[in-house]
Amino acid sequence: MYPHPIIEQLNEIVSKHTLTEKIFVVPSHRDGQLAIQALARAGQPVLNVKVKTFMDLALELVKPIMKKANYEQMPYQIGKQYIFSELQKLKTGKQLHYFNSVQLTPAFSQAVYQAILDLKQARVTVQTFPKQAFLKPEKGEDLYRLFQAYEHKRQENRLLDAADIFELALKQLIEQKHSALYIFFPHEAFYRIEKDFFLHYTKGANVIALGFPSVVGVEPLPEMIPPTKNHQSQHPFSFLYQIEEAPREPDLTLKAAISEDEEIQSVFRQLKNEKLPFDQSVIFYTSGRPYVESVLRFVQKQKLEDCVTFAEGVPVNLTKPGKLIKGVFQWIRENYNVNALAKLIREGCISLNQIDLSGEKVIELLHDADIHWGRERYLHKLNEKMADLALKVKEDPSNQRAVLRLERYKQLEKWLTPFMARFEGNKMWDFISYKKWLCTLKDLLLVEDNSTNGLDTSAKNQLIEAIMEVEKLAAGEMTLGEALNDTEQWLMKLTVGASMPKPGHLHVSPHRIGLYLDRPHVFVVGLDNGRFPGRQKEDPILLDLERKLIHPEMTLGREFVKRNFYLFVQLLLTTKGHVQMSYPFMDTVENRRSAPSHLFLQAYRLKTRQPSVTGEELAHALQEDVHFIQKEENNVLHESEWWAKQLWNSNQLASDVLGEEEFLHLKQAEVARYARRNEIFTEFDGRIEYEHDKLDPRKNENLTITTSKLEMLGTCPYKYFLKHILYVEEEQVEEFDMYSWLNPPTRGSLLHEVFERFYDRLKEEKQKPQVEKHLDLIIEIADQVLSYARESNPPPSEIIYLLERQEILESCSVFLKAEEEASDDGDPLFFEFSFGISGQDPATIDLANGETIRLSGKIDRVDRLKNGLYAIIDYKTGSSYGYTDKAYFNGGRKLQHSLYALAFEKLFAHQNAQVSSSAYLFPTLKGQGERIERKHNAEEREKFLSIVEHLCELLAQGHFPYTDVADDCKYCDYKIICQRHTYEEEILAKKHKEETASGALRLKEVRSYD
Secondary structure, eight states: OOOOHHHHHHHHHHHHTSSSOEEEEOSSHHHHHHHHHHHHHTTOOOOSEEEEOHHHHHHHHHHHHHHHTTOEEOOHHHHHHHHHHHHHHHHHTTOOSTTTTSOOOHHHHHHHHHHHHHHHHTTOOSTTOOGGGSSSHHHHHHHHHHHHHHHHHHHHTTEEOHHHHHHHHHTSOOOOOTTOEEEEOOOSOOOHHHHHHHHHHTTTSEEEEOOOOOBTTBOOOTTSOOOSSOOOOOOGGGGTTOGGGOSSOOSEEEEEESSHHHHHHHHHHHHHHTTOOGGGEEEEESOHHHHHHHHHHHHHHTTOGGGEEETTOEEGGGSHHHHHHHHHHHHHHTTSOHHHHHHHHHTTOSOOTTSSOOHHHHHHHHHHTTOOSOTTHHHHHHHHHHHHHHHHHHHOTTOHHHHHHHHHHHHHHHHHHHHHHTOOOSSTTSEEEHHHHHHHHHHHHHHTOOOOSHHHHHHHHHHHHHHHHHHTTOOSEEEHHHHHHHHHHHHTTOEEOBOOOOTTOEEEEEGGGOTTOOOSEEEEEOOBTTTSSOOOOOOSSSOHHHHHHHOTTSOOTTHHHHHHHHHHHHHHHHOOSOEEEEEESEETTTTEEOOBOHHHHHHHHHHHTOTTOOHHHHHHHHHTTOOSSOOSGGGOOSHHHHHHHHHHTTSSOOHHHHTSGGGHHHHHHHHHHHHHTSSSOOGGGTBOOSOHHHHOTTTOTTOEEEHHHHHHHHHOHHHHIIIIISOOOOOOOOOOOTTOOOOHHHHHHHHHHHHHHHHHHHHHHTOOOOHHHHHHHHHHHHHHHHHHHHHHSOOSOHHHHHHHHHHHHHHHHHHHHHHHHHTTTEEEEEEEEEESSTTOOOEEEEOGGGOEEEEEEEEEEEEEETTSOEEEEEEOOSOOTTOOSSOSSGGGTOOHHHHHHHHHHHHTGGGTOOEEEEEEEEOSTTTTTEEEEEEOOHHHHHHHHHHHHHHHHHHHHTBOOOOSOGGGGTTOTTHHHHOGGGSOHHHHHHHHHSTTOHHHHHHHHHHTOO
8 A cells, every 4th residue: 555645745734733724725625525534534633624725715805895796706608608699799790800700609609708718817808908919910809809898798797707706806905814724735727817816815824735746757737836845755656657666566457448338347347356345446537428428327237326426427418307408409400300309208308297198109199190390380280180080070979099099189289288388489590589498498307307316306406507597697589599509518518416435336537636536446447549648739719829928827728638647647646556447449439449548558568567568569468358258257247248148159048048937938039040040831931820711812701902912922921921910010210301301102192193183184174285385284283282292291491392392393294295195095084093992892803713802902093095995004103123014923023003904894894994004104203204014915814813813822821931032122121020131042942842831832833924
C-alpha cells in the first residue's frame, strides 16, 4: 500500500491544527467530502473543517448585496438564448460581418456565448474590449456588438453571471479571519478572475497550498498555484518515464478487449472471480460515452442497478423520461409520424393508464385510421374513422365488430385529444412561443411519464427542474425547429443520478475527478489512443493566438490534452492497491483496429521493464488473451455467455442439457433441424395431416379461392402453407420515408382510378383515345385524383409531391399512347369488375369429373372487341419481370389471365360470352406501355385446368413442398421462417424425388406447363 500524496499532506496539516478552523478551498464539494472521508478512514480526527469553492466564498460576500439590489444568478440557458436572439437580430439587420454567412444554430450560439463568458472571466469589459486582439477586425466588431448587447440584456433583467459575482466580490472589503487556516487543494485549471478573487480574499490570511508529486518527464501545469512545499513520492508510477530506476514494478494488469462492452464485462469478471468487494473498487473511464451506457446496460441486465453509483450520473436519454422527451423531438422532426409515436408507446414512455387499451391496440388503431403523419391529421382522421363506424353501427346494430371498434376509437380519442392539444406548430418553420413550448415539455413529463424506479424518477424531477429554471425567464417566439434544436441541445446533455461513493456500491467515475477516491481496487477503461489523452482542438470562436493577446493566463484549447495527461498520471500516483488498465482493440463503429494510448504502452514497458517494446508488440501480446467466447465456467457472467459456451465447440447443445425438462422445446427443434436437412420429406418440410376436404376448394362448397392464392400455391406451396394454413403474417413495418409519398399499392390504385375516370369521360363523349387530343384531359383527371389523395394522405413535402406527380403524369402519358395504338381493337366495357366479394356471387369454374371451384376477384378492365368477343386487360404498375410472351403459365406462377377469362365467361354464359385473349398492360415509365398478350384456345384451357387439378391435389393431400427454384425466394417475406436458402440444393432435390412426396411430384407436373 502506498500513501495518497494529497491525503498524506492533509493528514500532516490537520494533525498539527486539530482545533483550528480549517477551510478546504476545493475545485468541487465532491473533492472536499472525499478528502474528509479518506482522512476519517485513515483514523485522523477531522474537526472544525469547512469545504468551500471559489464561488462559495464569493457568494458569502455578495449575496446580501444581490438580495438588496434584486439581482439573481443567471441560468446558463437564458444567457445562451440572449445570444441566439441577438445573433438573429443582427443577421436580419445585416449588421454581422465576420459571422454573416454562418448558419445560426443552437450549437453556434452556445460557442459564441461561451467565448463571451471566457472573455468576462479574463476580466474583459465592454469598456476594455480588446478589438485589436482579433486576427480579423470584422470578428472583433461582431463579438463586441454581441458582448455589448448581452451585457445590456443581462443588466436590464437584473441578472449576474459567474464573472459578475466575482467582480462584485472583488470590490468588497474582506474582514479576514486570521485564526482560520485556508488549505488550497490543487486546481488543475481556473479562470484569471477566480485567481484574482482568491488572492484578494486570502490577502494576509494563513494559506497552505497542497501540491501534486512530481514525475520526471511530466511537466506540471503552468496555471496551477505553486505548492507551499514540494512533495516527493516513491510510488512505482513515479518512474513511468524512468523505467530503469524504478525500485519495483507496479501492481498492474494490462488487458485488451474486443469492444467497450467487453471491457466492462472484463471488469465485472475480475470482481466476480477475485471476490472483490464493490465498495473497495472503482471504475475510471476516459470518456463517458460509451462506457457509462455500457456499465448501466450491464448492471440492468444483471439486476445490479442498486449496487452501483455514478460520479457524474448517467445521460438523461438513457432513462425513460429522457427517452420520452427525445422521442417526442424525433416524432416532431418526422412531421408527427405515427411510427415515431408508436415507438414511444412500445417502449412504455407514454402512460395509457387513463384508458382501457393496451399499447399495441392503440398502435393498431392509429395505423388503421390512416393518419401516417401531420399533427393536424390525428384528430381529423380519428373523427372520420369514428363517423364511418358510427354509420355502420346505425345501419346494422348487430355488427358487434363495428360496435367494439367504435368503442375502442372513443377510448383512443379520450387519450389522444389532450395529448395532441399540448403541441403547436404544424411545420418546423412555424413560429411558436418559447415559453409555451417549455410548458409543453414540462406537462408531458408530469402527465405522460409514469416512472417508478429511482433513476427514472430522479431524471423526471431533474428535467422538470431544468425546464422550470429556463421557463420563468423565457420570452419571445422562435420557429418550432429552432425551439426543438435549442432545447434538445441543453436538455439532452443533462446527466441524472450523480452520486458520491456509497458503502456496498461499486463507483464509476471519470478519471479527471477521481483524485480523492481512496479505494484499493482500481479499474481504468478506454485507454486507446483515440480517446486518451484526447485530440488537440482550438476554440473556433476564440483562437489560441487571440487568447494569448487578450490575456496571457487565458486557458488555451491545446492545453486540454496536456491537462488530461497530467491529471491521469497524478491519479495513478494516488492508487494504493491493484490497478487494471484496458483498451478496446476494435473500433466497432469504424470496423477497424484501435491502438493503445502512449501511456498504456509506457505502463506496459514499466510493468515488463522493457523500455523498447513497440505498440505492435504490445497489441500482439495482449491479443492472445482476448476471448469472445468464455472457455472457463467461472468467467461466465450471464445467460447469453453460457449459451455461447455451450454452442461454441460443436455448434449444438450437449445431449445432457437437451434432456432437461426446461429445454425440451430445444430438443424438438433439434429433431426438426435434423429432419429438414435429411433426404426424407417429413412434416417439418410441409407434409401435414388435417381434414383435407375442409381446405380443398373442390370439396368445400363454402370455400372460395382467389387468383393470388392459386398463384402463390403454384409458385411455392410452402409459402402458401405458412400464410394460408398456419396464418403466419408478414411483419408489417411502416417506415417513415421523407423522400417518398405513395407506396406501390396506393400508386397502383390511384392510376387505376385515373384510367377508369378517363374512359368514363371518353364513353360519355363517344370518343377514342388520342394523345394529341386527350393528354390535357387525362392530366386534369390525374390532378383531381392526386388532389384527393393529397388531402387524405399528405406528402412529406411539396418537392416530393411534385416529383411523384410528375411520375404519375408521365405514366398517364405512357398509358394514353398505348391505348391510342390499341384503340381500333375494341371498346372498354367494364372497369374494376368484381365477383365473389362484397356480397356478390362467386364465379364457378368447371373442372374434370364434374367438380368445380368457386373463384372471387376483381378484373381491372374488360373490352368488347369488334368481332363480338371479349378481351381482359390487367394493369400492372410494377416491373414486367416474370411476364414474357413465351412463358404462358410460367410453371404455375401466372394463372390470372386464364382464371379471369373462365370466370367472366361463366358469369356471362347466358350471353354466350367468349374471351379470346387477356393482356397484361404495364402503363408506367418502368413498364414503357408494354402489353403482353395471352391468346385463349382449347389447348391452353385444358392445360390450365390440369394445373388447377394438380394444385387442388396439393391441398387435398396436405403436401406443401418448397419451391424447386431458388429465384422464387428472392423477394419472399417468409425467408427468415422457411430457411430454404440455407439448405443444399442436392438435399432439396432428393426430398422432392422421395417416393412418398406426391405433393412434390404434383408441383413438378405444374412446372412442366410453361
